[in-house]
Amino acid sequence: MPELPEVETTRRGIAPYIDQQQLTHAIIRQARLRYPIPVEQVNCLIGQVLVSVERRAKYLLLKFNTSTLIIHLGMSGSLRIVSQEAEWRKHDHWQLAFGSVLLRYHDPRRFGFLIACDSVEQHGLIIKLGPEPLSDAFSTQYLQSKLAKRRAPIKTSLMNNELVVGIGNIYACESLFLAGIHPLTPCHQLTPTQLCLLHGHIQATLNRAIAQGGSTLRDFLNPDGQPGYFAQTLNVYGRAQQPCHQCGTPIDNLRIGGRSSYYCPQCQPLNPGKQ
DNA sequence: CTTTACACCTGACTGC
């Protein structure tokens, strides 16, 4: 489920409730997520004040003085702020209490995780990550230099975290549609004009999605229990056989790198003009 | 080095 906009929506939703608050209690009901929850290390943080709620790529970082909790939502994870009376639901796996404010994690598929580490920047999951797509480091020039020698399909590269982080299947498909680029186009064949367009549409798409509270497919709710509204804006994702909003051609569906990839065969031609 | 296949896990949906 969650790509960068959903994680950022989550961060903004929970931060006002827990930032600068003291962690008072932790409950781990199911420690067996993608990685086992280090229960001891989590309990060690009880009594400490949460210093900041940050996001890096699709990871949420809860920073305390001595260590940081890294949270990943996997495919189906979500965080909510709940009250003391809230019943535990099926697939609610853990909860952090900040006084009477409870941060509760729900994840049917259990692909997410909660781990602790002393220096986040050095952590194996974080250290190899590429730039944030909404930062200055992610420029058209950066894209150009990184893609010039690659032969992999552009869509695969957009979803490669070492190149740029936070872009998952939905936003890769949507950005490529807006830029008029076929998802199978080999990276090195992209023209400077196409790269510039793509760069702009990646940022615009992510910004728009964040502004609308992320996408809601299936059961994504932001921490206040509200759905995201970006799904209503999707041009191609999940729209196989349906008419393209721009030209009416039925949207097609390909498998690229094991992921289904939606695109408009008319608006996103392969090898336009050949070269 | 790149590319693929698989692994983790549950639930929703399709077709017989």
Place this chain on the structure above:
DNA sequence: TGCAGTCAGGTGTAAA
């Protein structure tokens, strides 16, 4: 109504 098969927003690891 049931059952088997397929698919799903992620990503680290192993194999080819």
